[in-house]
Amino acid sequence: MASSSYLAAFQRGASMYRDDDHGNLPSYSSAVKEKLHRRQPTAQWSLPFAIPVSSPDMRRPRLRILSSTRTHHFRITRLGRKRKSLCRCLALLASIFALYIVVLRLGMEDRHWTPTFRDPSTLVFGRENLQKIWKWEIESGHYPSSRKIPQQIGLTSPIPNPAIPPAKAHTLISPFTPPLDPVVTSTRGYGPRRVYVDIESRPSHAAYPPRPVPSSTIDLDIILDHCDFTQKKGADLLVVWLSIALTPPKYVRDCLEVLRVGGNLDNGRRLRRGEMDEWKYIFVDGETQNVTETPHTASPIIVPRPLPTGHHDSNAGLTKKRGVQWEPRMVLPPTSLPQTSMSPTTSCDPDNPRLFHMFWTGPFTDKPYMALLSFLFTQNLGLYLKGQGESPVCRPQFWLWINPGPAAAVPNASAMSDMFTQLKTNPWAAPFLHPRFRDVIKFRLWNTTEQLDGIPELKDEWRSSESLFNSGGVSMNVPIDKQHARSPGREAGSNGTVSTSKSDEDTKSNDDTMVNRTGSKSSSSYDKLSVILSDMARFILCHRYGGIYLDADTIFLRDWEELWGWKGAFAYRWSYHDDYNTAVLHLNKYSALGSFLFRTALKNGLDFHPVIVSKYLKDAHLDNLLFRIPDALFDSAWLNMEGYQHDRPPQPSFSVFEDFFVTPDESSAAPHALGFEGFFRGAYSYHFHNFWWDPFDSARNWPDLGSRFGAGERAARAVALPDLDPDEWVDAVSKDKRDLDWATVLKRTFEAYVRGERPNMYGEFLQW
Structure with missing residues (x-):
């Protein structure tokens, strides 16, 4: 050489x-x-x-x-x-310092903190149970992907998969394959043919993009091909260098273009780009093909080593968590085939309800207000139809779960009526109690004890846990008796907050402020306990009711029709790491994957931190069952925040998450000039990562929904402008901010739709 x-x-x-x-x-x-x-x-x-x-x-x-x-x-x-x-000591100190800087940076990325220790195995399920989980999920139609099953699962025959079409050609088996049972890593598709659609606008309606095709489905394998930005890892520097040099980078900007073109969100504005069939990622079910043979792929064989006694170890190659026994054989409900080819007039699939879940603690503010407005502005709710008749589409519902008091408290007997009393008097929440939104927005009372008892995998054992508030290895010291004690009486305040009675004050201690927080009011009074509770609540809600969970700092940017068509479970990538961010989480109701997660979490301190959940799945070789979607679809600014892709950033380009609320002067002309259509066009949602205390519209920090909701607006104006007499409330343009921020532009756009001054993003006017 x-x-x-x-x-x-x-x-x-x-x-x-x-x-x-x-x-x-x-x-x-x-x-x-x-x-x-x-x-x-x-x-x-x-x-x-x-x-x-x-x-x-x-x-x-x-x-x-x-x-x-x-x-x-x-x-x-x-x-x-x-x-x-001396040199060796200095080198060691430099290495420790570099490691500390990396850990410190990761710990400051988001509201989550870095787990303190990740190496010990979390696995509590043996190979037989892992095979049952894979088999149940695939046969239920929850694996519409062609990705391989890990060899460590040890399957010896392909599992019939109703969620993918039959293979076009059979894979030849090498004649040199040993005459032993091979480990199978593929499934046998027998589902309907996939027809990838070209979504077009009608000529008379070209000013707005069309609604997605009803009952269509997103192909996340194609999305992965175009959008998966992965930080290459490995011990061999040469392998990493070659993989980076020979693989062209995938930019968030390019991914958003594929999402726009494939969903025809750039209608009327598209420039000639050539043939773009490979950018089609939305399909509908075609006719079912006849399956006469079984596709089969031979993979390297894994033969578990026998124990010294001569017995065969069925769990060879799996590392069990120390100090626990293998979980007994799982008892799963019978599988049911998914519904296919539903027409627009067909009722929703009862096994896959279209429920959006969101968890909120503390007073109702402009943050859940914006999430609900964006839901009305983007989703196909049939609000363009007059009256309360039956909708011709399968309408999703938004369930907002409210924890009325501190995370460690149990609601009292009057908590439900108190909650609705607060909502009616809160100007940010009251508009969504209007009868027009009754069928699509529902407020639910969160009760930790009742919810945990509703999970079959936890109800008999969760009370024996040392603490319910554990996330990333960080456990909040809340006594177990306080978690289950009935909280003292609370009175609803006129501004929608929960005021504390005298008996409450008597029970507080000086060092118990974290336990008694209800929401994050500033960066110095962060309600970490409620954050930890929400990490667990999202899995409970999706497992018990089905649907998709969203963090409350999320804004909808387009219709999610084709995401509902994808029956598998999913979350999205934690920036460039090979971990999940469960700010968006979809699980099927009472699924085998959900059972695995709850039993594993129970044996690992009830820890539902997303990075720890990632380890649960990796240790069990089940991570392909929870599809890790590239974060460009839900969190398009995150990679830019991490210092990546500055050479070709998306639009808009944020250097820090605060830019959403306070746009830098050099780019402050863009929000008003481009509007909603210029904000990460193509993404399904935007995650602004906390900032609960920063208003969306500093100049008009109140709901502005028109005369129909004027009473709430006047109450909010009085709070925002305490020094002005109501007669002096003149909305002069000179009092407005000259350059509107992105957060302000989105808020005022959604409010104009409710006021009836403009249609939603699909050209539909709200009919009252």
Whole structure:
């Protein structure tokens, strides 16, 4: 190899040196060798290293590696032998400091904190149960993907899969395959044919994009091909370098274009780009094909090693969590085939209810207000039809779960009536109690005890847990008796908050402020306990009721019709890490995957931090069952926040998440000029990552929904403008902010739709 000649030359030079315990100066065996050495160029700090390639036509790329000869010479001549241990100590301290900086940065990324320890295995299910989970999910139609089943599962025959069509061609089995049962990594599709649609606007309606095709489905495998930005990892630097050099990067900006074109969100504005069939990612079910043979793919065989006693170990290759026994054999409900090819007039699939869940603690503010407005503005709710008749579409519902008091308290007997009393008097919440929204927006009371008792996998054992508030290995010290004690009486305040009675004050202690917080009012009074509770609540709600959970700092940006068509479970990628962010989470009702997650969490301290959940799935080789969608679909600004893709950022380009609320001056013309259509067009939602205390509209920090909701607006104005007499409430343009921020533009756009001044994003006017 070319590198050998380079290394040999420097090795010959290095052989002339002889360590001297007294002087550290180079010495030579003869004057001739000294002369020859001094005529050679000084050894460089780096050496060229030629990378071998398989193709003779490819130019051999070269890397430069650190020269061991040069560093050795520098140490001997400059530092000396006695300082060798000092150098090692300094190098160790530098490594520890670098590791601390990395951990500190990751801990500040989001509201979540980095788990303190991730190495020990969390696995409590043996191979037989893992195979049952895979089999149940696939046969239920919850695996509409062609991704492989991990070899560690050890399946010996393909599982029939009703969610994918039959293979077009059979994979040939090598004649050299050993005559033993192979480990199967593919499924046998027998579902309907997929017809990828070209969504078009009608000529008379070209100003707005069309609604998605009813009962259509997103192909997340195609989305992964176009949108998966993955940080390459590995111990071999050469492998990482080659994977980056030979694989073109996938930008969030390009992913959003694919999402816009495939969903025809750029209607009337599309420029000629050529044939774009490969950007079609939405399909409908075609006719079912006849399946006469079974597709089969042979994979490397995994033969578990027998135990010393001669018995066969069925769990060989799996690492069980220390100190626990394997879970007993799972008892799962019978599988039911998914409904296919539903027409627009067909009722919703009862096994896959279209429920959006959101969890909220504390007073109702402009944050859930914006989430609900964006839901009305984007989803197909039939609000463009007059009257309360039957909708021709399967309408989703938004269930907002409200925890009325602190996370560790149990609601009292009058909690339900108190909740609705507060909602009616809260100007941000009262509009959504209007009869027009009764069928699509529902407020639910959260009761931790009742919800945990409603989970079959937890109801008999969760009370024995040391604490319910554990996330990422960080456990909040809340006594178990306080978690289940009935909270003292609470009175509803006129502003929608929960006021504390005198008996409440008597029970508080000076060091108990975290336990008694109800929502985050500022960065210094963050309600971490409610955040931990919400980490668990999202899994409870999806497992018990089905549907999709969304964090309350989420704004809808388009119709989710085709996401409902995808029957598998999913969350999205945690930035560039190979972990999940469960700010968006879909689980099927009482699924095998949900049972696995709850039983595993129970044996791991009831920890539902998304990074820990990622480890549960990785340890069990079930992570393919929870599809990790690229974050461009739900969190388009995140990679830019992390310092990636600054060369080609998406539109808009945020350097920090605060830019959403306070747009920098140099780009402050964009929000008003581009409007809603210029905000991450193509993404399904936007996650603004907390900032509960920053208003969406600092100049008009009140609901502005027109005369129909005027009473609530006047009450909110009085709070926002306490020093002004109501007669002086003049909305002069001179009092408005000159350059509107992105958050303000979105709020005023949604409010204009409710006031009837403009249609929604699909050109439909709200009919009262």
